[in-house]
Amino acid sequence: MSLDTPMNAPERTLYIAVVTETYTPDINGVAMTCERMVSGLSRRGHRIQLVRTQDPKAPIAEHVDEDIRVRGFAVPWYPDVRFGLITARRLIRAWTKDRPDIVQVVTEGPLGLAALRAARKLGIPAISDFHTLFDHYTRYYKMGWMQGMAEGYLRWFHHQSLATLVPTNALRETLAAHGYHDLKVIGRGVDTERFAPAHRSSALRKTWGVDDDTPVALYVGRLAAEKNLDLAIEAWHAMRSAHPGCRMLFVGDGPMRQALEAAAPEALFVGSKKGAELSAHYASADIFLFPSLSETFGNVTQEAMASGLAVLAFDHAAAGTLIQPGQNGLLATPGDNSTFINQAVHLVNDAGMRQRFGRQARQDALTHDWNEVTIKLEELLMHYAEQREVTAA
Numbered sequence: 310m311s312l313d314t315p316m317n318a319p320e321r322t323l324y325i326a327v328v329t330e331t332y333t334p335d336i337n338g339v340a341m342t343c344e345r346m347v348s349g350l351s352r353r354g355h356r357i358q359l360v361r362t363q364d365p366k367a368p369i370a371e372h373v374d375e376d377i378r379v380r381g382f383a384v385p386w387y388p389d390v391r392f393g394l395i396t397a398r399r400l401i402r403a404w405t406k407d408r409p410d411i412v413q414v415v416t417e418g419p420l421g422l423a424a425l426r427a428a429r430k431l432g433i434p435a436i437s438d439f440h441t442l443f444d445h446y447t448r449y450y451k452m453g454w455m456q457g458m459a460e461g462y463l464r465w466f467h468h469q470s471l472a473t474l475v476p477t478n479a480l481r482e483t484l485a486a487h488g489y490h491d492l493k494v495i496g497r498g499v500d501t502e503r504f505a506p507a508h509r510s511s512a513l514r515k516t517w518g519v520d521d522d523t524p525v526a527l528y529v530g531r532l533a534a535e536k537n538l539d540l541a542i543e544a545w546h547a548m549r550s551a552h553p554g555c556r557m558l559f560v561g562d563g564p565m566r567q568a569l570e571a572a573a574p575e576a577l578f579v580g581s582k583k584g585a586e587l588s589a590h591y592a593s594a595d596i597f598l599f600p601s602l603s604e605t606f607g608n609v610t611q612e613a614m615a616s617g618l619a620v621l622a623f624d625h626a627a628a629g630t631l632i633q634p635g636q637n638g639l640l641a642t643p644g645d646n647s648t649f650i651n652q653a654v655h656l657v658n659d660a661g662m663r664q665r666f667g668r669q670a671r672q673d674a675l676t677h678d679w680n681e682v683t684i685k686l687e688e689l690l691m692h693y694a695e696q697r698e699v700t701a702a
Contacts, residue, residue: 393420
């Protein structure tokens with residue numbers, strides 16, 4: 310369903326302060342999800358103040374009533390993420406003059422922490438989002454010794470809010486087992502007009518050096534250690550052995566690009582894509598390989614399904630929730646690399662199977678409506694905005 314589909318107006322509207330250290334035009338799942346939530350709430354009539362890490366001279370974000378942009382610094386081991394430089398005192402001054410009904414903290418960096426402290430000081434209800442397994446990332450960046458500290462900090466951070474939003478029941482259960490509480494599931498939608506088989510392009514496929522019948526495997530996302538992309542390349546090598554014409558396409562960028570290009574010189578690396586270009590790249594492929602085990606959700610899974618691709622992933626995050634093995638895709642047990650590779654070979658060898666999976670994936674994606682997600686989020690925000698018993702620190 311299109312994001313522009315009309316929705317019935319809510320009985321009352323809120324003034325919501327959304328605080329995040331990543332937002333469009335950043336290219337990542339957190340930024341995209343946050344923008345979708347903000348635009349959906351704005352279309353519902355809510356007043357949105359966006360507090361984000363961005364150059365103060367950058368264009369004002371769409372769908373917001375106020376855009377507070379603060380400078381930040383890149384995380385040394387993850388330069389795509391910028392921690393915001395702001396004090397709780399500045400937010401206290403702003404929110405004393407113009408008090409939000411509720412604060413939604415999207416990221417757990419210094420900006421998010423300042424927002425939680427300011428909200429607590431002023432007695433404003435605040436909720437938080439859990440988007441990224443930063444404690445798990447430490448093992449991929451030679452900082453495994455920090456994992457315990459990172460896990461402890463994240464748990465402490467989210468306990469400063471009234472509730473923590475998570476995208477799947479599986480993640481809720483995992484976090485609950487690690488001592489988190491007040492976890493609420495808010496899923497994800499997908500724009501099924503933007504991501505659709507109709508965007509398939511024979512002309513684009515020709516630029517990849519393939520005809521209409523040659524299978525193309527696709528990965529979309531950050532090219533980074535935590536995405537487990539060595540397995541994608543290993544699977545593709547096995548696919549090529551079974552079907553020599555098979556191509557592998559990587560859409561995205563990141564610190565591992567040079568190493569991946571060296572490991573798979575025959576693969577296509579086209580960098581990051583947006584808008585119509587991204588839609589066409591999805592729809593013009595045939596198989597979506599997603600070996601990541603570091604996701605909390607993975608919006609690309611739904612985008613691939615909506616685009617009519619046969620998805621192969623691990624039974625984890627969005628894929629574990631949305632893929633029905635043998636019906637709309639295939640799953641491997643997390644860590645079972647040999648099964649992942651074998652299933653990739655099955656897909657490349659069986660055009661009928663991958664086409665059948667792609668058709669069903671598309672039908673299933675049509676039920677993943679962003680408007681319904683927005684209404685569920687709205688109901689939760691209204692519930693916590695009414696809890697005025699938050700005490701000042």
